[in-house]
Amino acid sequence: MKLDIRVRYDTDVEKVRKIIKKISQEIQKDEELNQGLLDKIKSQGVREMDDSAMIMRVKLVWVPGEQFVIRREVYRRIQEAFQKNGIAFAHRNVTVYMPPETNSGAATQPAGDAQQETAKSDSIAVRQAAATATLTSIQAEEEKLAKQKSEK
Numbered sequence: 001m002k003l004d005i006r007v008r009y010d011t012d013v014e015k016v017r018k019i020i021k022k023i024s025q026e027i028q029k030d031e032e033l034n035q036g037l038l039d040k041i042k043s044q045g046v047r048e049m050d051d052s053a054m055i056m057r058v059k060l061v062w063v064p065g066e067q068f069v070i071r072r073e074v075y076r077r078i079q080e081a082f083q084k085n086g087i088a089f090a091h092r093n094v095t096v097y098m099p100p101e102t103n104s105g106a107a108t109q110p111a112g113d114a115q116q117e118t119a120k121s122d123s124i125a126v127r128q129a130a131a132t133a134t135l136t137s138i139q140a141e142e143e144k145l146a147k148q149k150s151e152k
Contacts, residue, residue, distance in 0.1 A: 001060050001067060002044070005078065006053040006090040013056070017043040019081045020058055023074065033073060036066030041074060051141075053090030094137055096130045 007016065024041035027033045039061040047057040058078075062070050082089065101123060 001062075001071070003058045003060065003071070003074070004047065005056045005058060006050070007056055007082075008088050008090045009049075009054050011054060011056075011087055013046060013054075015085060016056055016087065017045070019078070019085060019087075023077045023081060026077070027070075027073070033070055036062050036070050038062060050090075052093045092138065092141070094134045096134050098126070098130060 005016075020041060020043035027037065027041065037060070042059045044057040044059050046054055048055040058074070060067075060070065060074065081087075
């Protein structure tokens with residue numbers, strides 16, 4: 001099985017590889033867990049560069065039926081080791097760039113109350129539209145990933 005781990009772009013790939021190697025050695029020393037493994041746990045490096053994360057892959061080979069305990073323990077140890085070493089998991093996010101508001105006549109003439117209200121209303125509408133677009137983008141990405149997983 002291959003485990004995908006989402007980390008931030010500034011993560012040191014070599015440091016992650018060493019952490020995975022250390023976890024593999026620890027699990028090999030544990031008699032109960034080692035019986036379920038057929039091979040060492042291996043870091044396969046960066047699998048993909050996503051919009052909001054670097055996706056790294058870890059490969060495990062185990063005896064059928066033992067995967068649940070071993071996978072849970074590997075995830076737990078990875079999480080603890082990453083926390084100790086200051087490696088942050090990446091969360092999905094979308095960045096929306098909004099152009100700065102410009103008022104061509106604002107510098108020479110103060111806006112009246114009606115103009116200020118209109119500008120404020122327009123600004124709120126633009127922000128709502130951006131939020132809606134962002135949410136739609138996130139939902140589309142999640143549906144795409146769910147569809148890919150169901151096809152496997």
